[in-house]
Amino acid sequence: MTDKQDFVDIRHAQKSYGNLEVLKDISLKVKRGQIVAIIGPSGSGKSTLLRAINDLDPLTKGEIWLDGVQVNKKLPHRQYEKHINEMRQQIGMVFQHFNLFPHMTARDNVAMAPKMLKGLSKEEADKLAEEQLDKVGMLERIDYYPSQLSGGQKQRVAIARALAMHPKLMLFDEATSALDPELVDEVNQVMKKLAEEDMTMIIVTHEMDFAASVCDRVLFMDQGVVVEEGPPEVLFKNPTKARTREFLGKHLGANK
Numbered sequence: 137m138t139d140k141q142d143f144v145d146i147r148h149a150q151k152s153y154g155n156l157e158v159l160k161d162i163s164l165k166v167k168r169g170q171i172v173a174i175i176g177p178s179g180s181g182k183s184t185l186l187r188a189i190n191d192l193d194p195l196t197k198g199e200i201w202l203d204g205v206q207v208n209k210k211l212p213h214r215q216y217e218k219h220i221n222e223m224r225q226q227i228g229m230v231f232q233h234f235n236l237f238p239h240m241t242a243r244d245n246v247a248m249a250p251k252m253l254k255g256l257s258k259e260e261a262d263k264l265a266e267e268q269l270d271k272v273g274m275l276e277r278i279d280y281y282p283s284q285l286s287g288g289q290k291q292r293v294a295i296a297r298a299l300a301m302h303p304k305l306m307l308f309d310e311a312t313s314a315l316d317p318e319l320v321d322e323v324n325q326v327m328k329k330l331a332e333e334d335m336t337m338i339i340v341t342h343e344m345d346f347a348a349s350v351c352d353r354v355l356f357m358d359q360g361v362v363v364e365e366g367p368p369e370v371l372f373k374n375p376t377k378a379r380t381r382e383f384l385g386k387h388l389g390a391n392k
């Protein structure tokens with residue numbers, strides 16, 4: 137239906153909270169299979185933009201399209217609910233805090249949405265949960281509860297849960313920032329594996345090394361605008377804008 141250019145198409149996204157304009161006319165296209173990192177200082181609007189993609193944080197103005205369908209369509213309430221539920225099934229989201237259900241095992245956390253939303257039988261959903269937990273290296277802990285798992289393990293379960301819906305797009309909002317440093321890599325490895333499998337991903341991150349090694353494009357946001365963007369090997373070496381240089385000067389240095 138769409139060409140590869142506009143698998144994700146954000147058109148003139150604008151968002152205000154009262155008088156505070158958090159996103160100022162952002163347009164962004166992401167091709168199928170592309171991996172885009174969004175970097176920038178605290179408060180620049182990164183999370184707001186990511187949460188606007190599945191309409192968790194609705195835009196004030198602008199359009200979000202995924203694979204030829206407008207996500208934030210204006211519809212009467214009931215129709216909107218049905219539409220957005222269908223769209224959100226196609227958009228996996230992984231947050232900084234894992235948001236797993238504490239009273240459910242890893243298996244049940246992963247199996248729940250496919251059972252509830254896709255009508256899979258318990259057997260089918262359990263099999264799917266096994267496959268997805270295997271993919272993130274968590275099969276041996278399938279019957280553990282979140283409280284029995286490390287942060288990195290919980291985050292891998294959260295990724296498996298998102299993948300179980302077979303999303304077209306994965307959004308990661310600082311998925312590793314709440315983790316102890318020694319647990320970051322196990323989650324990054326899972327994200328790298330998804331990248332190799334051509335999953336389309338938009339990743340808000342503070343980890344420049346990870347962005348450089350995995351992402352096709354990096355967007356630098358500041359004060360609600362995309363200041364500059366490019367492939368990491370270009371942007372990180374030769375930022376053209378002073379704000380980008382200043383930010384990268386601090387953050388690339390901090391990683392070394």
Ligand SMILES: Nc1ncnc2c1ncn2[C@@H]1O[C@H](COP(=O)(O)OP(=O)(O)OP(=O)(O)O)[C@@H](O)[C@H]1O
Pocket residue numbers: 153156158176177178179180181182183184185
């Ligand atoms: N619900 C809200 N009501 C009012 N202001 C908000 C709300 N959510 C976010 N903001 C403001 O919007 C701005 C952008 O926030 P956002 O969380 O998108 O930034 P960010 O770049 O993701 O920051 P960080 O790196 O610290 O997570 C900030 O000034 C924030 O205070």
